[in-house]
Amino acid sequence: MEKESTTPPNWTTSSFGMEIQPNELNCAAADQLPNSFFNPNWDNSVDQSDPFESALSSIVSSPAASNAAAIPGRDCLMIRELIGRLGSICNSGEISPQTYVAGNTTTNNNSTNTSGYNTPLNSPPKLNLSIMDSQIRGSLPINGHQVPFHPTLVPFSADPGFAERAARFSSFGNTNCIGLNETDFPYGLMPGMEYGKMSNASSNQQFKVVGSQMGVQEKNKQEGNVVVKRKFIRLPRPSTPENAELGDSREGSSVSEQIPGGEVSTKVDSDSNARKRKSISRGKAKETPSTPSAKDHKTTVENEESNAKRSRQDEDAGNEKDSAKAKAKADSKAAGDGNQKQNKDNSKPPEPPKDYIHVRARRGQATDSHSLAERVRREKISERMKFLQDLVPGCNKVTGKAVMLDEIINYVQSLQRQVEFLSMKLATVNPRMDCNMEAQLSKDIFQSRGALPPTLYPLDSVMRSIPYGYQPQQMQALHGGIANETENRFPVNSLAALSRNNPSGQLPPMDGYGEAVPQVSAPWEDDLQSVVQMGFGQNQQQSFHGSGAAAQMKVEL
Amino acid sequence: MISKGATRNSNSRRIKFARRFVSALLHMRNQNPRPGSLSIEGSVRTRSQRIKIAAYLSMAQAVGSRRAWSRAVLSKLGSRARRHMRRMGRSSLGSLKKKRVIRSYSPGELGQAKKLRQLVPGGETMDICSLLEETAHYITCLATQVKVMQTLADNFSK
Numbered sequence: 001m002e003k004e005s006t007t008p009p010n011w012t013t014s015s016f017g018m019e020i021q022p023n024e025l026n027c028a029a030a031d032q033l034p035n036s037f038f039n040p041n042w043d044n045s046v047d048q049s050d051p052f053e054s055a056l057s058s059i060v061s062s063p064a065a066s067n068a069a070a071i072p073g074r075d076c077l078m079i080r081e082l083i084g085r086l087g088s089i090c091n092s093g094e095i096s097p098q099t100y101v102a103g104n105t106t107t108n109n110n111s112t113n114t115s116g117y118n119t120p121l122n123s124p125p126k127l128n129l130s131i132m133d134s135q136i137r138g139s140l141p142i143n144g145h146q147v148p149f150h151p152t153l154v155p156f157s158a159d160p161g162f163a164e165r166a167a168r169f170s171s172f173g174n175t176n177c178i179g180l181n182e183t184d185f186p187y188g189l190m191p192g193m194e195y196g197k198m199s200n201a202s203s204n205q206q207f208k209v210v211g212s213q214m215g216v217q218e219k220n221k222q223e224g225n226v227v228v229k230r231k232f233i234r235l236p237r238p239s240t241p242e243n244a245e246l247g248d249s250r251e252g253s254s255v256s257e258q259i260p261g262g263e264v265s266t267k268v269d270s271d272s273n274a275r276k277r278k279s280i281s282r283g284k285a286k287e288t289p290s291t292p293s294a295k296d297h298k299t300t301v302e303n304e305e306s307n308a309k310r311s312r313q314d315e316d317a318g319n320e321k322d323s324a325k326a327k328a329k330a331d332s333k334a335a336g337d338g339n340q341k342q343n344k345d346n347s348k349p350p351e352p353p354k355d356y357i358h359v360r361a362r363r364g365q366a367t368d369s370h371s372l373a374e375r376v377r378r379e380k381i382s383e384r385m386k387f388l389q390d391l392v393p394g395c396n397k398v399t400g401k402a403v404m405l406d407e408i409i410n411y412v413q414s415l416q417r418q419v420e421f422l423s424m425k426l427a428t429v430n431p432r433m434d435c436n437m438e439a440q441l442s443k444d445i446f447q448s449r450g451a452l453p454p455t456l457y458p459l460d461s462v463m464r465s466i467p468y469g470y471q472p473q474q475m476q477a478l479h480g481g482i483a484n485e486t487e488n489r490f491p492v493n494s495l496a497a498l499s500r501n502n503p504s505g506q507l508p509p510m511d512g513y514g515e516a517v518p519q520v521s522a523p524w525e526d527d528l529q530s531v532v533q534m535g536f537g538q539n540q541q542q543s544f545h546g547s548g549a550a551a552q553m554k555v556e557l
Numbered sequence: 558m559i560s561k562g563a564t565r566n567s568n569s570r571r572i573k574f575a576r577r578f579v580s581a582l583l584h585m586r587n588q589n590p591r592p593g594s595l596s597i598e599g600s601v602r603t604r605s606q607r608i609k610i611a612a613y614l615s616m617a618q619a620v621g622s623r624r625a626w627s628r629a630v631l632s633k634l635g636s637r638a639r640r641h642m643r644r645m646g647r648s649s650l651g652s653l654k655k656k657r658v659i660r661s662y663s664p665g666e667l668g669q670a671k672k673l674r675q676l677v678p679g680g681e682t683m684d685i686c687s688l689l690e691e692t693a694h695y696i697t698c699l700a701t702q703v704k705v706m707q708t709l710a711d712n713f714s715k
Contacts, residue, residue: 377686384689391696405669408692412676415699422706423608426582427601429713 567701570619574698575705577615585611610634616702626691627698629679 361367361375385404389395392411398404585607617630673688674680677695680688 380686381689384686384693388689388693388696391693402669405673408696409669409672409676412673412692412696412699415696415703416676418703419612419699419706420605420609422703422710423612424601424605425710426608426706426713427605429710 570698570701571705573619574616574701575709577619578612578702578705578709581611581615581618582608612702612706616698620694620698624691624694625683625687626677626679626695633678 361372365371365375381401385401388408389398389404392407395404395407398407613630614634617627617634620627622628622631670685670688673692674683677688677692680691683691
């Protein structure tokens with residue numbers, strides 16, 4: 001143990017620094033802690049090989065093969081990182097420190113990864129790498145060679161759960177480092193156990209020592225997670241270990257399900273954290289990630305809080321992300337939660353076909369497809385209501401759908417009444433809504449709005465020079481032209497660009513609009529030629545003379 | 558960043574709305590055949606009604622067919638309706654009311670949903686989910702239109 005604790009730190013800090021960008025401090029801290037944590041576990045475990053094999057079997061048998069397929073390419077590196085981290089944490093005596101040193105000395109990430117492979121194979125009881133052990137050991141002498149390790153990666157990548165966990169860990173390591181306290185080591189540094197523990201409130205039966213620490217970390221992590229942007233949609237929070245691969249497992253009590261049996265363990269999701277997820281691994285996402293993620297966030301937090309007191313700890317801790325963890329949990333929970341397992345089985349069947357948004361049922365809730373769909377719909381509606389809450393002023397404190405709806409209705413009614421009132425005002429204020437309207441508009445606009453973009457000023461002078469009486473006819477013709485032109489041709493972009501203070505002041509002339517120009521009286525066009533010379537497009541002239549005045553006015557709005 | 562984008566979007570939207578609104582106003586003005594046939598109040602009322610229709614129409618046109626409510630407004634105030642309105646000299650929206658369509662009621666919603674459906678154009682045939690979405694967009698467009706008209710009115714009254 002001491003040997004492990006001494007050697008890994010050097011290796012881990014350097015390797016982790018290279019592999020991931022987590023804080024060195026975190027890595028180091030994480031380094032130390034896991035060792036202490038794992039040691040007791042390791043002692044408890046009967047044999048090194050047994051956990052490996054059991055974990056390995058669970059990994060291999062993890063169902064989400066598809067996920068792994070989707071992930072491997074990008075997760076290879078993450079897997080290596082994860083393995084490296086795990087290895088550092090649970091360095092076993094099997095691998096001589098020299099290999100680590102060799103791996104450490106090389107600045108190549110690959111080499112570090114490879115060395116990382118060595119360690120996890122040997123040490124972490126959770127990681128069942130017995131199969132890979134031989135492979136890795138065989139490839140040990142080769143440092144810096146990625147190829148030799150590919151075969152070792154295969155079994156890992158074959159485990160979608162592991163891949164996902166690795167991905168999550170790495171992402172977490174990258175993203176959560178900042179959000180986590182210094183004392184909290186990134187999830188990545190803590191193999192499955194930490195992840196599972198994190199999700200659990202604090203009672204980790206298996207790791208009593210860790211449990212308390214985990215609980216603290218979990219809370220920190222939860223807070224951190226709130227800030228962290230998930231890289232993977234399925235990975236919103238630490239306590240929400242979902243298995244992307246296990247999208248099918250939508251069971252409230254997923255965690256317990258996974259524990260029993262190694263295979264189940266691969267389903268790390270903490271079904272207790274129900275949330276909507278898109279199966280990224282399957283590449284089918286119906287809705288935008290933001291939507292489910294936002295919802296998941298809330299739901300997950302709620303679930304976490306609500307489930308904190310439940311017996312999630314038992315199942316949750318290990319399964320969440322690590323097969324090893326699951327295995328450990330399986331060991332600890334040999335009894336397993338029969339009901340949970342059943343639940344998991346029940347949840348499995350209604351797995352929706354691909355292209356569907358995978359929804360996980362919350363713990364303790366119905367799991368039939370109808371209720372699930374209902375929940376999805378409810379969440380959609382609540383999300384829309386929240387959006388509306390932001391729109392309607394003064395609705396921040398209002399809670400509840402009914403009150404919110406009343407507010408919305410009132411607001412819409414008030415807006416419509418305002419439109420009516422303003423139209424009445426416009427009708428009365430400007431009874432001579434004819435000849436001079438455009439002129440007045442432009443004049444008022446130019447006079448009232450002093451913040452016109454510089455590009456508009458030359459046009460302003462030009463417009464004033466044009467006799468107002470001259471305008472109406474042209475206005476009519478112009479507007480006839482405008483009306484004839486489809487709205488698409490309207491130089492919206494040009495005006496919009498203008499509103500953004502187009503420095504050049506030149507807008508792309510729209511040929512379509514230019515065609516309408518001939519319809520307008522020629523002299524008006526000639527007058528505007530000077531405007532063109534100022535750098536304005538033809539369409540601008542027309543727009544300015546037409547509703548361009550209003551548009552300019554709006555520019556300053 | 559978000560505020561900038563929102564401001565930019567709102568600015569461009571305002572410009573679009575303003576342009577269309579003014580053009581619709583002018584168009585309407587040009588179409589007014591009998592300015593002196595009606596009494597002052599009547600003319601004002603008619604004009605205000607026309608302006609209101611122009612406002613909604615320009616708003617819907619600016620949005621295009623992207624939204625269900627804009628489609629509903631455009632169909633309600635179609636060119637035919639406009640011509641009819643002009644001919645009649647008053648709003649003929651009542652005669653062009655949409656036929657009653659069977660709504661899909663969503664359970665759990667009170668009469669508020671019904672009210673909202675009546676308020677938002679085209680909301681009769683929508684479920685709550687899309688109704689809320691349409692309402693959100695409708696609210697933003699209405700607010701923009703109100704601002705445009707407000708500025709216009711302010712300029713005129715100066």
